Amino acid sequence: MLLDVQNVTKTYPVADSTRPVLDGACLTLGAGETLALTGESGSGKSTLLHLVSALDGFDSGEILLDGMAMSPLSDVQKAALRRGPVALVFQQLNLIPSLTVLQNLAFHARLGGREDPRQIAGLVDRLGLAGLENRYPEQLSGGQQQRVAIGRAIALRPRLLLADEPTGNLDETTSDAVLDLMLDLVRGAGTALFLVTHSPRIAARMDRHLVLKNGRIT
Numbered sequence: 216m217l218l219d220v221q222n223v224t225k226t227y228p229v230a231d232s233t234r235p236v237l238d239g240a241c242l243t244l245g246a247g248e249t250l251a252l253t254g255e256s257g258s259g260k261s262t263l264l265h266l267v268s269a270l271d272g273f274d275s276g277e278i279l280l281d282g283m284a285m286s287p288l289s290d291v292q293k294a295a296l297r298r299g300p301v302a303l304v305f306q307q308l309n310l311i312p313s314l315t316v317l318q319n320l321a322f323h324a325r326l327g328g329r330e331d332p333r334q335i336a337g338l339v340d341r342l343g344l345a346g347l348e349n350r351y352p353e354q355l356s357g358g359q360q361q362r363v364a365i366g367r368a369i370a371l372r373p374r375l376l377l378a379d380e381p382t383g384n385l386d387e388t389t390s391d392a393v394l395d396l397m398l399d400l401v402r403g404a405g406t407a408l409f410l411v412t413h414s415p416r417i418a419a420r421m422d423r424h425l426v427l428k429n430g431r432i433t
């Protein structure tokens with residue numbers, strides 16, 4: 216099992232609410248599998264992705280990645296996780312404005328010591344970014360920026376790609392094209408995909424579809 220979320224509870228420290236956002240959430244994801252998580256706005260989907268990417272801690276339960284428990288990891292180990300086995304694509308793309316397309320694609324992989332210029336050249340082609348390598352993010356369309364963000368994550372050669380509404384700000388046609396590409400890349404690389412979406416259409420494209428409700432996953 217690549218990812219094993221066991222009975223995870225998470226409450227944010229807010230004065231007027233003690234109801235946990237996650238209240239015994241469980242899910243498993245196998246290597247190379249694709250999974251969609253849907254649920255009402257505010258149900259805790261992004262929270263769960265943040266916990267799985269070790270960007271935030273949980274109150275009880277455990278999250279295992281390849282059998283390794285995440286809660287005992289130090290901050291340094293958690294950061295290393297996000298430069299290696301786990302990669303993220305969020306709606307806020309966080310491309311680096313002062314770096315070109317090519318530099319953005321290589322940046323995280325280089326930090327993680329996993330930069331491979333041949334792989335990056337291949338990604339530029341697969342992502343339809345040929346000819347745009349030396350542009351800066353502000354000189355790209357939304358769909359092109361999204362493809363750079365996906366390429367940057369794939370360049371890490373992660374075992375698990377976490378995506379939070381990765382096509383949320385794109386029109387339907389562009390969104391479909393970007394999703395096709397992402398599925399193609401993860402399936403080709405044997406990478407598992409855990410995708411949060413509001414779109415039943417997108418959820419139906421994944422191997423499995425789970426729903427988060429009242430802090431639990433069904």
Ligand SMILES: Nc1ncnc2c1ncn2[C@@H]1O[C@H](COP(=O)(O)OP(=O)(O)OP(=O)(O)O)[C@@H](O)[C@H]1O
Pocket residue numbers: 227228229236254255256257258259260261262263
């Ligand atoms: N840092 C925080 N501090 C306090 N409360 C928070 C924090 N982050 C999220 N919440 C609350 O936790 C709940 C779950 O938020 P989350 O963003 O995980 O939901 P979501 O299902 O991803 O929603 P959406 O579909 O609207 O993006 C919401 O009620 C939100 O207000």
